[in-house]
Amino acid sequence: MERIVIEGGFPLKGTITIGGAKNSAVALIPASLLADDVCTLKNVPNITDRDALFDIVKWLNCDINQNGSTIKIDPSKLKNVLISEELSVKLRASYYFMGVLLGKYKHVEIYFPGGCNIGSRPIDIHLNGFKALGAKVTKRGHKYILDADELVGNTINLKFASVGATINIMFAAVYAKGTTIIKNAAKEVEIINVMDYLNNMGAKIKGAGTDTIIIEGVEKLHGAEIEVIPDRIEAGTYILIGALLGNNLKISGIIPEHNRALLNKLTEMGVSYQLGTDYIIMNKCDSFKPVDVRTEVYPGFPTDLNQPMSVLMTQADGKCTMEETIWEKRVGHYPYLIKLGANITLEDNKATIIGKTKLIGTEINATDLRAGAALILAGLIASGKTYIYDIDYILRGYENIINKLSNVGAKIKIEKI
Ligand code: EPZ
Numbered sequence: 507m508e509r510i511v512i513e514g515g516f517p518l519k520g521t522i523t524i525g526g527a528k529n530s531a532v533a534l535i536p537a538s539l540l541a542d543d544v545c546t547l548k549n550v551p552n553i554t555d556r557d558a559l560f561d562i563v564k565w566l567n568c569d570i571n572q573n574g575s576t577i578k579i580d581p582s583k584l585k586n587v588l589i590s591e592e593l594s595v596k597l598r599a600s601y602y603f604m605g606v607l608l609g610k611y612k613h614v615e616i617y618f619p620g621g622c623n624i625g626s627r628p629i630d631i632h633l634n635g636f637k638a639l640g641a642k643v644t645k646r647g648h649k650y651i652l653d654a655d656e657l658v659g660n661t662i663n664l665k666f667a668s669v670g671a672t673i674n675i676m677f678a679a680v681y682a683k684g685t686t687i688i689k690n691a692a693k694e695v696e697i698i699n700v701m702d703y704l705n706n707m708g709a710k711i712k713g714a715g716t717d718t719i720i721i722e723g724v725e726k727l728h729g730a731e732i733e734v735i736p737d738r739i740e741a742g743t744y745i746l747i748g749a750l751l752g753n754n755l756k757i758s759g760i761i762p763e764h765n766r767a768l769l770n771k772l773t774e775m776g777v778s779y780q781l782g783t784d785y786i787i788m789n790k791c792d793s794f795k796p797v798d799v800r801t802e803v804y805p806g807f808p809t810d811l812n813q814p815m816s817v818l819m820t821q822a823d824g825k826c827t828m829e830e831t832i833w834e835k836r837v838g839h840y841p842y843l844i845k846l847g848a849n850i851t852l853e854d855n856k857a858t859i860i861g862k863t864k865l866i867g868t869e870i871n872a873t874d875l876r877a878g879a880a881l882i883l884a885g886l887i888a889s890g891k892t893y894i895y896d897i898d899y900i901l902r903g904y905e906n907i908i909n910k911l912s913n914v915g916a917k918i919k920i921e922k923i
Contacts, residue, residue: 507895507922507923508897508920508921508923509893509894509895509897509920509921509923510882510885510893510894510897510900510908510918510919510920511892511893511894511918511919511920511921512882512885512886512888512891512892512894512916512917512918513867513890513891513917513918514865514867514885514886514887514888514890514891514892515887515888515889516751516886516915516916516917517752517753517790517915518747518748518751518752518753518755518886518911518914518915518916519752519754519755519914519915520755520756520913520914520915521755521757521758521914522744522755522756522757522758522910522913522914523758523759523910524736524737524740524741524744524757524758524759524760525549525551525552525553525736525737525740525759525906526549526550526551526575526733526734526735526736526737527551527696527699527734527735527736527737527738527739527740528551528553528555528739528740528902528903529599529669529694529696529737529739530696530699530700530734530735530737531547531550531551531553531555531556531734532555532556532559532597532599532602533602533673533696533699534550534699534700534703534732535547535550535556535559535560535563535579536559536562536563536599536602536603536606536677537602537677537700537703537704538563538568538579538581539563539566539579539584539603539606539607539610540581540606540609540610540677540680540681540704540707540727541707541727541728541729541730542581542582542727542728542729543580543581543582543728544578544579544580544581544582544729545578545579545580545707545729545730545731545732546576546577546578546729546730546731546732547576547577547578547579547731547732547733547734548575548576548731548732548733548734549575549733549734549736550576550577550734551575551734551737551740551905552575552905552906553901553902553903553904553905554898554901554902555596555597555599555902555903558593558596558597559597559599559600561593561596562589562593562594562603565587565589565590566584566585566586566589567583567584567585567587568580568581568583568584569583586607586611586613586614587615588615588616588649589603589615589616589617590617591648591649594616594617594618595617595618598627598670599670600616601616601632601670601674602670602674602677603616604632604636604650604652604674604678605632605636605673605674605675605676605677605678606677608636608641608652608654608657608677608678609657609677609678609679609680609681609682610681612641612653612654612655612656612657613651613652613653613654614650614651614652615649615650615651615652616649616650617648617649618648618649624833624834624835624836624838624874629670629671631664631665631666631668631671632668632670632671632674632675633650634662635662635664635671635674635675635678635688636652636654636674636675636678638660639654639657639658639659639660639662639675639678639679639682640654640655640656640657640658640660640682641653641654641657641678642654656683657678657679657681657682657683657723658682658683658684659679659683659684659685659686659721659722659723660686660687661686661687661689662675662686662687662688662689663689663690664688664689664690664691664692665690667690667691667692667693667717667803668692669692669694669696669697671692672688672691672692672697672719673692673696673697673700676697676700676701676704676711676714676719676721679723680704680709680711680721680723680727681723681724681725681727682721682723683723684722684723685720685721685722685723686721686723687718687719687720687721688718688719688720688721689717689718690717691713691714691716691718691719692803692804693715693716693717693803693804693805694803694804695715695735695738695761695764695804696735697714697715697719698714698715698735699732699734699735700714701714701719702714702732703730703732704727706730706731706732707727707728707729707730708726708727708728708730709721709724709727710722710723710724735761735764736759736760736761736764738760738761738764738765738808739808739810739876739903740903740904740905741757741764741765741786742765742768742808742810742811742814743811743814743879743883743904744757744788744910745757745765745768745769745772745779745786745788746768746811746814746815746817746883747788747814747883747886747911748779748786748787748788748789748790749772749777749779749788749790749791749794749818750790750791750817750818750821750883750886750887751790751886751887751916752787752788752789752790753789753790753915754787754789755787755788755789755914756785756786756787756788757785757786757787757788758784758785759784759785760784760785760786761784762781762783762784762786765786766805767802767806767807767808768807768808768811768815769781771797771799771807771815774795774797775791775794775795775796775797775818776791776793776794776795777791777794793823793862794818794819794821794822794823794861794862795822795823795824796819796822796823796824796825796826796861797819797822797826798826798827799812799815799819799826799827799828799829800829800831801829801830801831801832802831802832803832809830809831809832809833810876811876812828812830812836812876813836813839813876813877814876814879814880814883815828816828816839816840816843816850816857816859816880817843817880817883817887818883819859820843820848820849820850820859820861820862820863820865820884821861821862821863821887822859822861822862823861824860824861825858825859825860825861826858826859826860826861827856827857827858827859828856828857829855829856829857830855830856831855834855836855836874836876836877837852837855837857838873838874838877839873839876839877839880840857842870842871842873842877842881842884843865843880843881843884845868845870846865846866846867846868846870846884846888846892847863847864847865847866847888848863848865848884849861849863864889865884865887865888865889866888866889866890867885867888867891867892867893868892868893869892869893869895870885870892870893870894870895871894871895871896872894872895872896872897872899873896873899874899875899875900875902875903875904876903877899878897878899878900879900879903879904879907881894882894882900882911882918885918886911886916886918897920908920
């Protein structure tokens with residue numbers, strides 16, 4: 507077993523380069539299987555979710571050639587077999603193989619996707635979208651079997667602007683007969699990345715990034731290339747670290763517009779920063795005005811930055827509130843922040859955080875990916891040593907986080923126990 511050990515309080519100086527977006531890459535990798543020949547993905551992040559998806563791609567008899575962050579996937583020898591439970595439960599994004607294999611072969615068998623413990627995580631919106639296109643959905647225990655004689659375009663109105671369902675329905679619709687219109691589509695920027703990739707293959711999709719996406723079915727999709735956009739959640743996490751410990755900490759390789767909601771909140775708290783075209787320079791702020799945050803779908807304040815932001819709130823001068831509206835259980839980090847010394851009360855999905863509180867290092871556990879990131883942030887500002895267990899969650903979504911932080915002066919390491 508391993509744990510992360512952090513000695514807090516050290517200023518962070520130098521440059522952190524942001525990697526490709528996890529929540530793009532986990533869709534772009536399965537999307538490659540929609541094409542008939544070799545596809546190239548650039549700027550793929552080095553995270554364990556990537557490896558878990560590679561295992562499924564290989565299980566389906568597709569070759570993968572990796573050269574650093576450039577990945578070539580050859581789907582020409584794909585065998586559409588049942589995807590094993592052991593492989594598909596490793597991450598929620600395994601559900602993208604449903605839309606891809608249904609869309610291309612009109613048949614898919616897969617076990618219910620996995621993912622972090624932040625809520626019930628149903629996939630009814632995905633399944634209703636597939637049914638609207640003509641698929642029959644059978645559930646046997648944990649296994650889903652989806653079949654269709656043919657897939658016919660339809661107008662699909664999502665009951666919630668689900669990121670995964672929007673992307674999955676795009677996958678299932680690219681080869682459907684006629685036109686599919688997705689209404690109340692999610693507008694996250696990762697969906698534009700996926701649309702661009704599919705259009706590079708020869709798909710005919712318009713409107714990603716808006717609440718209405720139009721997909722005209724095509725007969726063929728050839729190999730193509732795409733670059734994964736920068737990870738706005740990784741960037742946001744380091745921006746928050748910079749507001750607490752930065753000493754000219756440069757976070758480079760970002761698209762500032764993708765972090766607009768966070769930057770607006772930081773400005774409200776009195777945090778100043780220097781913004782370039784593809785970088786931001788952060789300096790430690792001595793006092794933070796309290797704010798209220800309510801997570802929303804893009805372009806609102808991202809739910810995936812809820813937990814790291816709540817750590818900054820423990821250092822504000824007064825009462826902050828953090829209301830989570832996307833996931834019903836994104837609260838696993840609060841007991842551990844309280845154990846470090848934070849003053850937090852939780853009512854339903856709304857936390858009241860009273861700052862400024864001194865955090866004192868101790869033993870804590872990551873309960874999900876973004877909770878783990880929050881605990882690292884807390885350990886970096888706590889006095890003394892903080893020990894974080896269950897660190898696999900963190901390594902799923904933060905590329906080389908130990909090196910990226912230690913290279914700018916953090917006293918952080920992974921040790922075997
Ligand atoms: C994506 O999850 C991200 N994951 C999540 O990031 C992110 O928190 C979420 O979008 C919201 O931005 C990936 O992209 C792999 P949703 P997704 O479908 O697609 C309910 C991270 O930390 N819902 O937009 O699963 C659901 O229960 C992860 O990187 C249904 O009810 O999110 C939740 O309350 C965590 N039925 C809400 O919608 C469905 O069929 C948001 O879900 C699907 C979703």
